[in-house]
Amino acid sequence: MGKYIVRRLLQMIPVVILSTFLIYAMVFAMPGDPTAGKCGERPCPAAYIEKFNAKYHLDEPLPVQYGYYAKNVIQGDLGENQYGRPVAEELSERFTVTAKLAVMALIFEGVIGILAGVLAGLRKGGFIDNLVLISTLFVISVPIFVTGFAAQYFLGLKWEIFPALASGKDPSLFALILPAMVLGSTSLAYIARLMRSNISDNIKSDYVRTAKAKGLKKGRIVGVHTLRNSLIPVVTFMGYDFGALLGGAIVTEGIFGINGVGGYIFTGIRNRDGIAVVGAVTALVIVYLLMNLLVDLLYGALDPRISND
Amino acid sequence: MAIASISAVALFATACGGSSDSDSTSGGTAGGEIISGGCNPENPLVAGNTAETCGGDVLDVLTAKLIHYNPETAEPENDIAESIETKDNQTFTVKIKKGYKFHDGTEVLAKNFVDAWNYTAFGPNGQQGGYFFEPVEGFKEVSDPKSKVKELTGLKVVDDLTFTIKTTTPVSNLPLRLGYTAFAPQPDSFFDDPEAFGKKPVAAGPYKFDSWEENSAIAVSKFDDYSGDFGGNADKITFQIFQDADAEYTALLAGEIDVVRQIPPSALIDNKFQTDLGDGRYLEKENSTFQFVGMNYNVDPKLKNVKVRQAISMAIDRPTIVKQIFNDAYTPATGWVSPVVDGYKAGACGEYCEFNPEKAKQLLGEGGGYDGKLTLSYNGDGGHKEWTQAVCNSVKKSIGIDCVATPSVDFKTILTKLGKDEVKGLFRMGWVMDYPSIENYLSPIYGATASSNYYGYDNAEFQKTMSEAGAAETPEEANKLYQQAEGLIAKEFTTIPLWYGKTIIGWSDKVTEVKATPFGSPDLAAMKVK
Numbered sequence: 020m021g022k023y024i025v026r027r028l029l030q031m032i033p034v035v036i037l038s039t040f041l042i043y044a045m046v047f048a049m050p051g052d053p054t055a056g057k058c059g060e061r062p063c064p065a066a067y068i069e070k071f072n073a074k075y076h077l078d079e080p081l082p083v084q085y086g087y088y089a090k091n092v093i094q095g096d097l098g099e100n101q102y103g104r105p106v107a108e109e110l111s112e113r114f115t116v117t118a119k120l121a122v123m124a125l126i127f128e129g130v131i132g133i134l135a136g137v138l139a140g141l142r143k144g145g146f147i148d149n150l151v152l153i154s155t156l157f158v159i160s161v162p163i164f165v166t167g168f169a170a171q172y173f174l175g176l177k178w179e180i181f182p183a184l185a186s187g188k189d190p191s192l193f194a195l196i197l198p199a200m201v202l203g204s205t206s207l208a209y210i211a212r213l214m215r216s217n218i219s220d221n222i223k224s225d226y227v228r229t230a231k232a233k234g235l236k237k238g239r240i241v242g243v244h245t246l247r248n249s250l251i252p253v254v255t256f257m258g259y260d261f262g263a264l265l266g267g268a269i270v271t272e273g274i275f276g277i278n279g280v281g282g283y284i285f286t287g288i289r290n291r292d293g294i295a296v297v298g299a300v301t302a303l304v305i306v307y308l309l310m311n312l313l314v315d316l317l318y319g320a321l322d323p324r325i326s327n328d
Numbered sequence: 329m330a331i332a333s334i335s336a337v338a339l340f341a342t343a344c345g346g347s348s349d350s351d352s353t354s355g356g357t358a359g360g361e362i363i364s365g366g367c368n369p370e371n372p373l374v375a376g377n378t379a380e381t382c383g384g385d386v387l388d389v390l391t392a393k394l395i396h397y398n399p400e401t402a403e404p405e406n407d408i409a410e411s412i413e414t415k416d417n418q419t420f421t422v423k424i425k426k427g428y429k430f431h432d433g434t435e436v437l438a439k440n441f442v443d444a445w446n447y448t449a450f451g452p453n454g455q456q457g458g459y460f461f462e463p464v465e466g467f468k469e470v471s472d473p474k475s476k477v478k479e480l481t482g483l484k485v486v487d488d489l490t491f492t493i494k495t496t497t498p499v500s501n502l503p504l505r506l507g508y509t510a511f512a513p514q515p516d517s518f519f520d521d522p523e524a525f526g527k528k529p530v531a532a533g534p535y536k537f538d539s540w541e542e543n544s545a546i547a548v549s550k551f552d553d554y555s556g557d558f559g560g561n562a563d564k565i566t567f568q569i570f571q572d573a574d575a576e577y578t579a580l581l582a583g584e585i586d587v588v589r590q591i592p593p594s595a596l597i598d599n600k601f602q603t604d605l606g607d608g609r610y611l612e613k614e615n616s617t618f619q620f621v622g623m624n625y626n627v628d629p630k631l632k633n634v635k636v637r638q639a640i641s642m643a644i645d646r647p648t649i650v651k652q653i654f655n656d657a658y659t660p661a662t663g664w665v666s667p668v669v670d671g672y673k674a675g676a677c678g679e680y681c682e683f684n685p686e687k688a689k690q691l692l693g694e695g696g697g698y699d700g701k702l703t704l705s706y707n708g709d710g711g712h713k714e715w716t717q718a719v720c721n722s723v724k725k726s727i728g729i730d731c732v733a734t735p736s737v738d739f740k741t742i743l744t745k746l747g748k749d750e751v752k753g754l755f756r757m758g759w760v761m762d763y764p765s766i767e768n769y770l771s772p773i774y775g776a777t778a779s780s781n782y783y784g785y786d787n788a789e790f791q792k793t794m795s796e797a798g799a800a801e802t803p804e805e806a807n808k809l810y811q812q813a814e815g816l817i818a819k820e821f822t823t824i825p826l827w828y829g830k831t832i833i834g835w836s837d838k839v840t841e842v843k844a845t846p847f848g849s850p851d852l853a854a855m856k857v858k
Binding site for chain 2: 052104183
């Protein structure tokens, strides 16, 4: 097991290097000028542009630029973005907020999704089943920005149940509830549906019948035997979803004014701020890889027949 | 012999402009905190290196300059300047008020201006505001990116409270320009470490810098030792940083902030903001933005005949486009100069800026017609697609020229192509003033060697009129000459005016006395908390 983890961690190194270079090359291959718009409506003075280009090595060929960047990264310095801010510092701030948001969304979608799926799967065709099917269909078919704005308008502005925004450096957990629910809503629907079909399949399987025949209580049959097996695909889904939540929350973060990673990458791409984008994406790649590893390890815990060695 | 003294203008302005200024210093209801919507400054907060609004809005309340622009009328009023005098519009003697203090307690002296301006103009420092010093003698040598000359020969310290500015040619409106942020003085501590200074700026304005939480908020508070006439009312102003205009607007509706600098397009639809905010909580005011299309008929000879150019202008249905595309957030233009500036004269464009397909067809016929496709180039990074298409459709429908809106990746790409004479047909342009003067809409754009002359415009009479205006004895006389120069542009029609921008700001029910500066931002210092 330990060997397996080490091997997986070592495999990550080339993946990280290759992906950062690709992203770096792509960001800088984009047409357009990083100083555009920095001086208002008129083009920046030549002296400013020259200094800017020299500072970020923009006047050198791409491999040389990447070389400078890589050299710094190896020394533990993620560089400065175009606002002259250390990327590492900025990322750590933003990852804190986004990670909070993502974890809350994950808990929300996990708890409610699994619960709804189990209840629906146990009584297929019943009232709860129909309710879950219709409501999840609704959530899936409505785009996230509609859900977001509607939730913000009704729950935030009109009825004032939740704060309408979660802006600022360190928004409170309470302020993050609404965006987390919006962010997790689509995945919640998928989890509920995934869980429902797994449960309804597994409840008919031989080992459940055996457990029933042994006279086990219903709670134990569902809670331990059926649920554990049915969770495997859901765990896979949630593992990848966490990575997606971290990087892909651009819309939700925008609506609720959250200073998170999604918006950072978006503005970084728009401003051709290569160093900021590469830093953020590298962090995301690492999160994805680690989540991937975690999911694989969880398989073994959920089903001892699956072995990693 | 005349003295184009700014104090005369200032007196006039105070007399007519109402008592807004006396309110701000005497205010019994002063105090409280204002939370304003803000955005991430593009650069550290250094006055000479900030030319965009995110940092500019903050520096506006932090800095004091020689001149302050009246938020109602855009008239210049003396701030740090005691007087600015000249006999020939070329050598200006600036006397500053005694006892003006920087936030670190040091006194504002003549050398603080001269040192700061030299630093900003010096090419290797790469400051965004460097071009403001172009009229000053010695700028060419100092501003080169590889320059070794560190001091403008045109700036001389006479004594602690006096310095002189010498320009290369007469510039009658020089005092008027001195209210821009780039002309703010810098304390001695700035030069020790400009980089660190930019994160914790020290200036001489009504508010002093408190804290800057990156991506989150910038806070300033009232400066107790402020001795100027334009003090602020609120004790504290916080700029809450938003990345998204819609989120900022929502924060206003939710009562989290007190003022937004611009209502987002989504709330302009059907004037939604008016019902959202209610009467007395929003303000619409024309700002200095001016949109137009230009062409270089040396590059595209098909546009050589002035009647063809006028025909195209008359074929553009400005009011309909402004209504349908911009929800009336713009005003159709009637000339080449924004109505907010000193010297503006309405209707310089006359009937040629009015929509009249009949007359346009007739003019086009007289001008020999236009064969083939006419392109209207725009930069794809600025949201110009809809309106350029609408302009083209209007031209196509009214006079039958096959007009196509053609995107370029970004502004820089268009400018590069223009520099190489590669753009045929029309191209879009915009202008935001640097200082409130009619001159700022003419010389940078139409001067034969001007930095933003992309039109190959070279008119000896225009040049002559402009330099006469520069040397004029009184502002009134200068403006008259500038208006004549605008008339020459109207005759030549190398650019087609489209519309003026409007600022629409909104505020919460907690604040009063909200006014917009001539630059289109809310005047935060003048705002009061109820």
